[in-house]
Amino acid sequence: MTPFEIVKRTPKNNCRECGYPTCLAFSAAVAKSGEDFGKCPYLDTTGLNVLQPPQGVALEELSGQRDQVLIEHLKDKISTLEFSRIAAPLGASLRGDNNQALSFLFLAQEILLDKQGILLDGHPPDDPRDQILLYNYIHSQGGPDPALDWIGLETLPNSISKVRTLATYCENRLAELFAPLSAAAIMAACRALGGTPHPTPSATLGCIIPVLPKIPQYLVYWESEPDEGFPAKVKMLFDRQVLHFLDLESLIFSAERLADRLALELA
Known part of the structure; x- marks a missing residue:
């Protein structure tokens, strides 16, 4: 079956519950790289057993194929955008011949993006998820400056199933990483990523880190209290307007990348 045959079986409302930005992107991944069609809770699956991943194909290979399909889909989606119009709302600068490239920072790394590809600190990204x-x-085309009105992931629509993912790949990792370190060492690592202190009552430290120009993330850390039986804890908070810029899957991955970068700074 083709992606267009599959998309007819979806609600075509781009709800993103499957983790893809559009129903068509999900359908393309199912048809071309064996994505699990069960990720769409609304899909009419009658007769779709033929789309199960082929036997003998490594899951890593399927994942890589799926990522590449989505990358090509997103490149096609941005190919019609006028970079001169969206640069400012994205917090980016125009670069290149005829201003056909965008430049901005991603966790203190320089991004140069045009309609053919991406350079991260002068090199193609190693991970397709980046x-x-x-x-x-x-593709969000930007929006207003962050309101700095902070909320937990659980407050965002359709996010309940994602809370554990955020804890596993970001919050719990950082709490374990921070536990033996001084607040000064942690803050120095945050500052290296462009972070600014933002103290909060009762917490050991708070810091706002600009993951992307319009995607600040507020990291709040409580050191352990062994006498009280409380382990070290990290809570990530997001600007209330964040879904104007990223879907939930990308938002969680951005927090995971923040954890990765802090781990490198503290190594």
Whole structure:
């Protein structure tokens, strides 16, 4: 079956519950790289057993194929955008011949993005998920400056199933990483990523880190209290307007990348 045959079986409302930005992107991944069609809770699955991943194909290979399909889909989506119009709402600068490229920072790394590809600190990204995140950010076309009205992930629509993912790949990792360190060492690592202190009552430290120009994330850390039986804890908070710029999957991955970068700074 083709992606267009599959998309007819979806609600075509781009609800993103499957983790893809559009119903068509999900359908393309199912048809071309064996994505699990069960990720769409609304799909009419009658007769779709033929689309199960072929036997003998490594899951890693399927994942890589799926990522590449989505990258090509997103590149096609941004190909019609006028970079001169969306640069300012994205917090980006125009670069290149005839201003056909965008430049901005991603966790203190320089991004140069045009309609053919992406350079991260002068090199193609090693992980296709970085490309997906960055193309999704560009595809949003930007919006107003962050309101700095902070909320937990659980407050965002359709996010309940994602809370554990955020804890596993970001919050719990950082709490374990921070536990033996001084607040000064942690803050120095945050500052290296462009972070600014933002103290909060009762917490050991708070810092706002600009993951992307319009995607600040507020990291709040409580050191352990062994006498009280409380382990170290990290809570990530997001600007209330964040879904204007990223879908939930990309948002969680951006927080995971923040954890990765802090781990590198503290190594």
